[in-house]
Amino acid sequence: MIRIHHLGHAQSERIIWLCEELGLAYELRHYTRDPVTLLSPPELKALHPLGAAPLIEDGDLQLAESAAIVEYIIVKHGGGRLKPGPEHPDYADFLYWFHFANGNLQPAMGRVMFLSRLQLPADHPVLASVRGRLDRIVALLEERLGRVPYLAGREFTAADIMSVFSLTTMRLFQPLDLAPWPNIRAYLQRIGERPAYRRAMAKGDPDLVPMLA
Known part of the structure; x- marks a missing residue:
């Protein structure tokens, strides 16, 4: 059985969701972020040199x-x-959007988050960029x-599983106003109707109401 080491409010929600979509049995081990640094706790760092999750x-x-x-x-199980x-x-299209999540969307969110914490002037050229x-x-x-x-086309795929975190849970760390983006909001509502997504979020982050709007 697959054992998933899941850090709360993290990209590891993708793996729980994937297993729920595929109907795979798994064991879930849940870890809580350090309350000060918001990083992985020592228990995760003991498992992987980078304290990685998932x-x-x-x-x-x-x-x-x-x-x-x-x-x-997907391939093995x-x-x-x-x-x-x-x-x-x-x-x-699947290949493009699958890799778009960690190649463009999530890094862009992260860069804005880190630069915003530096309290730069609003018109700072790097922040504006x-x-x-x-x-x-x-x-x-x-x-x-x-x-x-769906991102790959007519069918729901793993490309969606890869991208939804950045549009939802990541907004706990870097706010993103979705009001100007009706197609994204409608998409997230479709995702929120998936039973596997609801099960995954309830199991992985029971303290969090999924940020689907």
Whole structure:
């Protein structure tokens, strides 16, 4: 059975959600952030040099990095579900949006978060640059979700599992006003109607009301 080491209010929610979507059995180990630093507690750092979460154990295997874990579980345990194959018309879109989450969206949110904590002037050129980059990324998501119901196309895939954290739970750390983005808000409402998503959030972060608006 897969063991998921989950840090509360973290990207590791992706792995719980994936297992719920695939109907896989798993053991959940929950960790709480340090109340001062908001980083991983010593128990997680003892398992991985970076104190990484998510982290899974599958037999003798230990694996970190959420994208790597998602791909591993889909191929090893999920029969390829939630990942269109090369013959699928949405294959290239799936690859793009799957990697977009950790290649663009989450890093942009993180850069704005860290620079905002420096209390720079609102017109500081570096802060303005990273905020502008995030605005363009969110606008791209808005445009995409105005044309298709899910990021890869007509079907829900792991690309959605990868991206939703940044649009929801990450806003605990870096606020993002979704009022100007109706397609993203409608998309998050569709996600919130998925039983597997509701189960995953209830199990992984029972103290958190999913930020779907």
